[in-house]
Every structure is written in C-alpha cells, then in structure tokens.
Amino acid sequence: EEQQCLLLSSASHFWPPKGVKLSYGTAGFRADASLLQSTVYRVGILAALRSLKTRSVIGLMITASHNKVSDNGVKIADASGGMLSQHWEPFADALANAPSPQHLLLLINEFVEKEGISVDGDWQVEVLLGRDTRPSGDALLQAAKQGVTSIVGAVATDMGILTTPQLHWMVRARNKGMKASEQDYFEQLSSSFRCLVDLIPAEKCKFDGVNDKVVVDGANGVGGVKLKDLGKLLNGLIIEVRNSSEDGGVLNDGVGADYVQKEKVLPNNFGSKDTGIRCVSLDGDADRLVYFIVPPKSSGRIDLVDGDKILSLFALFIREQLSFLNEKEDMKNCHQAHVGVIQTAYANGASTNYLKLLGLEVNFTPTGVKYLHEKATEFDIGIYFEANGHGTVLFSESFIESLEARTNEISLGSKVLGSEGEKAALRLLALSKLINQAVGDALSGLLLVEVILQHMGWSINKWNELYHDLPSKQLKVKVADRTAVVTTNAETVVVSPPGLQEAINEETAKDPQGRCFVRPSGTEDVVRVYAEASTQEAADTLANCVAKLVD
Ligand code: 16G
Ligand code: ZN
Numbered sequence: 001e002e003q004q005c006l007l008l009s010s011a012s013h014f015w016p017p018k019g020v021k022l023s024y025g026t027a028g029f030r031a032d033a034s035l036l037q038s039t040v041y042r043v044g045i046l047a048a049l050r051s052l053k054t055r056s057v058i059g060l061m062i063t064a065s066h067n068k069v070s071d072n073g074v075k076i077a078d079a080s081g082g083m084l085s086q087h088w089e090p091f092a093d094a095l096a097n098a099p100s101p102q103h104l105l106l107l108i109n110e111f112v113e114k115e116g117i118s119v120d121g122d123w124q125v126e127v128l129l130g131r132d133t134r135p136s137g138d139a140l141l142q143a144a145k146q147g148v149t150s151i152v153g154a155v156a157t158d159m160g161i162l163t164t165p166q167l168h169w170m171v172r173a174r175n176k177g178m179k180a181s182e183q184d185y186f187e188q189l190s191s192s193f194r195c196l197v198d199l200i201p202a203e204k205c206k207f208d209g210v211n212d213k214v215v216v217d218g219a220n221g222v223g224g225v226k227l228k229d230l231g232k233l234l235n236g237l238i239i240e241v242r243n244s245s246e247d248g249g250v251l252n253d254g255v256g257a258d259y260v261q262k263e264k265v266l267p268n269n270f271g272s273k274d275t276g277i278r279c280v281s282l283d284g285d286a287d288r289l290v291y292f293i294v295p296p297k298s299s300g301r302i303d304l305v306d307g308d309k310i311l312s313l314f315a316l317f318i319r320e321q322l323s324f325l326n327e328k329e330d331m332k333n334c335h336q337a338h339v340g341v342i343q344t345a346y347a348n349g350a351s352t353n354y355l356k357l358l359g360l361e362v363n364f365t366p367t368g369v370k371y372l373h374e375k376a377t378e379f380d381i382g383i384y385f386e387a388n389g390h391g392t393v394l395f396s397e398s399f400i401e402s403l404e405a406r407t408n409e410i411s412l413g414s415k416v417l418g419s420e421g422e423k424a425a426l427r428l429l430a431l432s433k434l435i436n437q438a439v440g441d442a443l444s445g446l447l448l449v450e451v452i453l454q455h456m457g458w459s460i461n462k463w464n465e466l467y468h469d470l471p472s473k474q475l476k477v478k479v480a481d482r483t484a485v486v487t488t489n490a491e492t493v494v495v496s497p498p499g500l501q502e503a504i505n506e507e508t509a510k511d512p513q514g515r516c517f518v519r520p521s522g523t524e525d526v527v528r529v530y531a532e533a534s535t536q537e538a539a540d541t542l543a544n545c546v547a548k549l550v551d
Contacts, residue, residue: 003119003152004105007045010150011101014038014143022096024089026368026522028075029096030064033136036072040140042095043074044127044147045108048154050088051125053117054079059171060148061164062131062140063285066219066258067523069251072136074144077128081172081438083370125154128174130167132222132285133245137161163222163286165441172438189444190233192434196451197236199427204457211459213238214278214450217267219256220249223286223442230443237450242269257283257389257442261290261307262474265300272298278453278460281389282442288389289442291449293460305464308343308351310449311385312466314393315341315360317452318381318431324424325406337399340379342372345492345517346387346530354467364490368522369440390440395432403429470513471536473543475529477550482520482527485550491519500549507545511538516546 016022016038022029029039043060051058059077067073076084076092084092091111098104112119127148131137141158148156159167159182166185173180216239218224224244231239243255252259255267260281267281274294279302282289291305322337341355341362355362365371369390376382376392380399385391406425434451436444453463479485486496494501500518508514511533518529527550531543 006152007105007108007150008101010146011041011104013146014041015101016097016099022093024075024084024092024096026370027065027083028061028073029092030067030071030073030523033064033070033072033134033140036074036136036140037143039096040074041143041147042098042104043076043092044144044156045150046088046092046095046147047076047127047144048125048148048151049108049112049117050076050078050084051127051154052119052123052151053115055123057126057128057171057174059128059130059167060144061162061167061285062129062134062137062144063164064132064134065164065285065287066252066256066283069134069253070136072134072140074140077168077171077438079171079175081168081175082373083439086370121153125151127154127156128159128167128170129156130159130162130164130170132164133161133225133251161222161225163226163441163443165287165436165439165443166226168438169436169441186230186233188433189230189447192430193234193237193447193451195430196427196434196448197454199423199430200451200455204455211454212236213240214280214446215240215242215270215274216446217242217255217257217260217270217279217281218244219267219282219284219286220247220251220253221245221256221282221284221286223282223284226286227282227443227446230447234447237447243267252284255281257281257288257290260292260302261304261388264302264304266292266294266298266302270294272296278450280442280446282446283389286442287440289445289449290389291460293464303464304469305460306348306469307385307387307389307391308347308469309464309466310389310445311341311343311347311383311391312351312354313449313452313463314385315339315355315358315383316466317455318383318393318428319358319360321424321428321431322381324420325428327419327421337380339381339383340376342375342382342384344372344386345490347385348387348469348472349513349515349532350467350470364492366487366491367519373439385440389442389445392437392440392445393431393435394437395428400429400432403432470532471534471539472530472532473536473539474531475543475547476521476524476526477529477547478525479527479550482525485518485520485527487517487519492517494518503549504546507542507549511542514538514542516542518546518550 047060056079064071064073145156170180224241293303372384376384376394382394513534515532533539
C-alpha cells in the first residue's frame with residue numbers, strides 16, 4: 001500500500017512526452033535529451049526491480065555514446081556487469097511508453113507478479129548511477145534517482161561522471177564482492193598492464209623513448225579525462241590526450257571513433273605533424289576505440305586500423321600464449337582452451353579470411369554488443385569485436401582457474417620464472433584482468449594494444465600490414481519505415497520485403513569479391529547498406545545500387 005502511493009505520487013512528476021514511441025533498441029533508449037526525463041525516471045524503476053529480482057547491485061548509465069551532444073540516452077548494466085537481459089527488454093519498452101502514472105503502476109504490478117519478484121524487503125536494493133559529460137546528464141541523473149527511490153527502501157548511489165565501461169566494471173566487481181571504486185579500476189588496469197610489460201621477452205625492445213608515445217582523440221568526452229588519470233599510474237607509456245571534455249570542443253563533433261571509422265578522415269586537432277605516430281580515437285563514452293595512421297602528405301585521409309584489426313592483434317597474441325602453454329610437459333594442468341572469435345557481417349572480409357588462416361573458429365552474430373558478448377561466453381576464451389571498435393576478450397571461470405593453478409605452482413615451487421608455458425599462463429591471467437570482462441572498454445583496449453605491440457616489437461605500420469582491408473563502402477538510406485526490412489542469418493540475408501535479396505544478389509554477383517548487406521539501424525531511423533568489392537569504385541557502385549533498391 002505504501003509502495004503504491006509512493007509510486008503514484010512520484011510518477012505524477014514524470015509524464016511521458018506526447019506522440020513519441022520509445023524503444024530500448026540495441027543499446028538502451030536514445031533520443032533528444034529534452035524528451036528523456038520520464039524515460040530515465042522509469043528506467044530507474046526498472047533498475048530497482050532488476051536489483052530485487054537478481055538480488056544484486058544493478059547499474060544505470062546515462063549516455064548517448066557517439067551521438068550528438070544534444071541527444072542523451074539510458075541503459076542498464078545487469079548483475080553480471082553486461083547488458084540488460086534481453087528477456088526484460090519488452091518490459092523496458094512497455095514502461096517507457098506507459099501513457100499515465102496509473103498505467104505505469106498497473107504494468108509494474110503485473111510484471112512483479114509474472115516474474116515472481118519478491119517485494120518483502122529482505123533485499124537491500126542498490127543501483128549505481130553513472131553519466132557521461134553531456135550537459136543534460138545532471139538533470140537526467142536526478143530523474144533516475146527519483147525512479148530508483150520510488151521503490152521503497154531502494155538506494156541510488158551516484159558514481160559521478162564515468163565512462164560506460166567503468167560503470168559496467170563497477171557493477172560486476174560489486175557483485176563479485178571485489179573492491180569497486182574508480183581507484184580500484186585504475187589500479188587493476190595499471191597493475192595488470194605492468195605485469196604484461198614485465199613479461200615482455202628480454203630481446204624485444206621495451207618502451208624505449210621512441211615508441212612509447214600514443215596520441216589519443218578523446219571525442220571531446222569523458223574518455224580523455226579518465227585516460228589522463230590512468231596515465232599517471234603507468235610507467236613508460238606516454239599518453240598524449242587531445243579533444244578531452246575540458247578542452248572546450250563539442251562532443252563527437254568532427255572527432256571520435258565513430259566519425260573517424262565511418263568517414264575515414266582525421267579528427268580535429270590532428271594533422272600532418274602526427275605522421276608516423278600511433279593515433280587512437282575513443283567514442284563519446286569510451287566503449288569503442290580505433291587506431292589510425294596519418295599517411296605522409298595526408299590531405300585529411302587516414303589509414304584506419306579498426307576493430308577488426310584490434311581483434312586480429314589480440315587473437316594473434318592469445319594464440320601465441322596458448323601455443324606456449326600447450327608445449328609438452330606444460331600440458332599437465334591446463335585443458336586445451338576452446339577459443340572462439342566473434343564478428344558481425346560488417347567485419348571486413350579480409351579480417352575474417354586472416355583469422356581463419358590462423359586456424360581460429362569464427363562465428364557471426366547480428367550487430368550489437370549484447371549479441372556478440374553472449375556468443376563469446378560460450379568459449380574458454382571468446383574474443384569479439386565490431387569493426388567500429390567495440391569489443392573485448394572474455395575468459396571462462398574454469399579456464400581462469402586452470403591458469404591460476406598453473407601460476408600458483410610457480411610461486412610455490414621454482415623461484416625463477418621457469419618455462420615459456422608458465423610465463424604464458426601469467427600473461428593470459430594478466431590479460432584477463434586488464435581487459436574489461438563486462439563490456440568493451442576503450443581504456444583497457446588501448447593498454448592491451450600498446451603492450452602487445454611492445455611485446456611483438458611492432459610499429460603500428462607493421463600491425464596494419466597483417467592483412468589488407470578489402471575496399472568497402474557504408475551508406476545509410478532514410479526510409480519511411482525501417483522495420484519493413486527484416487533480415488536473418490546474422491543480418492546477411494533479407495527475408496522481407498520479398499524480392500529484395502534476389503535483387504541484391506544480382507548486383508553483388510557483378511564483382512568477384514562482392515559482398516553486400518542491408519539492415520535496419522538499431523539506433524537511427526535509417527537502413528544501413530554495407531558493400532565490399534575488389535576495387536573502391538566497385539564497392540561504391542555496389543553500395544549505391546543497393547541503396548536505390550532499398551529506397
Ligand atoms: C550501438 C551498439 C553497437 C552497434 C551500434 C550499431 C552497444 C553498446 N552499442 O552503438 O554495438 O554496433 O549500436 O548501430 O551495444 P546501428 O544499428 O545504428 O548501426
Ligand atoms: Zn559508445
């Protein structure tokens with residue numbers, strides 16, 4: 001009774017905007033920030049209910065990632081630290097679109113019963129709140145707090161301005177009973193980075209004053225600020241941050257990973273002076289990164305080193321460690337690891353060929369981190385990346401245990417670091433602590449790339465030469481109803497409207513290397529077209545022809 005009154009009175013301050021239909025989408029709710037007060041409030045309620053249901057701490061992040069600064073958004077970090085269970089997404093949609101406080105209350109009561117959520121007060125609900133640097137973030141945070149605390153006894157803990165992956169990391173750490181402050185995050189990343197540096201083979205040049213600098217485009221967002229803090233804890237690696245939120249530029253405007261990856265041009269404040277230096281772009285909430293090279297006499301164009309290539313570098317390093325681990329007498333305690341690579345159809349075909357040549361098992365899922373991440377949990381080591389730079393490496397509990405057993409032997413037995421196998425086990429353990437186990441993380445991804453390049457003794461150019469991207473082209477087509485396009489087979493085949501796939505096939509067949517897909521965007525009101533072919537002209541033509549078919 002008290003609960004019903006509390007909900008009704010607080011919900012009466014948050015009427016939904018008229019004539020707007022909201023959908024949880026690929027990565028939570030996103031819209032113009034002025035439309036989101038009631039949505040964020042209601043996601044606050046959802047997070048509190050999720051905490052009740054899972055008997056865990058839940059996270060709520062206010063961000064619209066790479067979207068323009070006037071947009072904002074909200075998404076949930078689930079008990080595991082990953083994305084909200086897909087099973088709850090329809091409820092999220094229903095809550096956000098409930099036309100009145102009375103409807104909202106009805107929906108909540110129904111759902112609580114259906115899900116068997118016990119509201120007897122024997123679990124202390126706690127929701128961790130985070131937000132990026134958007135000016136609308138503070139007001140939306142207040143709405144989220146109101147939502148959480150409209151469940152009797154629930155606590156909303158404001159963690160401040162964070163990157164999205166930091167919040168996911170904190171939720172995961174809290175639920176594992178680990179220390180979970182921002183300082184703990186920085187310490188875990190820097191200490192595992194140091195561990196990997198210490199394990200670089202002696203003959204390889206370590207950070208040597210020439211190769212130790214990386215220049216970061218922070219998208220005028222939160223990532224640059226955090227990276228500066230993290231950088232203070234690192235030895236050897238010099239991180240120069242440009243386009244950080246306090247530098248005064250506009251978030252994601254002519255800067256950031258999404259811009260750099262899609263347009264293949266230099267972000268603001270980068271130029272010919274950066275030729276030959278390793279450059280990285282983060283996105284607005286620092287869950288994506290892409291590297292790039294400024295070619296000599298660049299007229300704004302760049303050589304992009306995208307998520308596919310980051311994935312390939314990680315896979316190569318992990319494969320090398322596993323081969324050491326599995327050498328003869330070292331076999332004993334470690335079961336043969338089952339490694340899986342997960343990509344989307346938007347991965348460049350050359351990367352897939354390369355990974356298969358390495359003997360790796362490559363799997364495909366639809367676009368969206370939640371799909372890749374879920375697939376990656378099926379392996380001892382699951383490595384996933386989208387071409388746009390979002391990805392991570394997941395380790396199964398049992399594989400971590402076998403690595404730990406292995407490294408315990410080292411500390412108990414032989415004092416000297418013995419075999420290659422033992423060092424490889426230490427490296428893999430450090431890698432599992434460095435790379436974010438909850439979600440893709442530009443900060444930890446950057447540190448892992450940097451230490452692997454040092455380990456290999458490679459320049460960014462050498463890395464970029466692993467394989468050559470096939471020419472590709474991405475387009476977006478504004479359509480009346482993007483949901484009219486329905487796909488299957490990890491978005492590689494159109495099933496509706498009828499006849500469209502046949503028409504695409506006909507166009508694709510004109511080039512020996514032709515590949516082409518269309519799919520409705522999960523974040524914008526458009527249909528996306530991706531084309532790959534043996535020449536840039538052919539890829540452009542293919543994309544343009546197929547765009548006309550969609551229109
Ligand atoms: C979101 C997704 C990303 C996906 C992108 C596709 C998360 C954290 N992010 O940014 O994985 O690649 O949407 O957007 O899930 P699109 O459907 O508009 O191309
Ligand atoms: Zn992002």
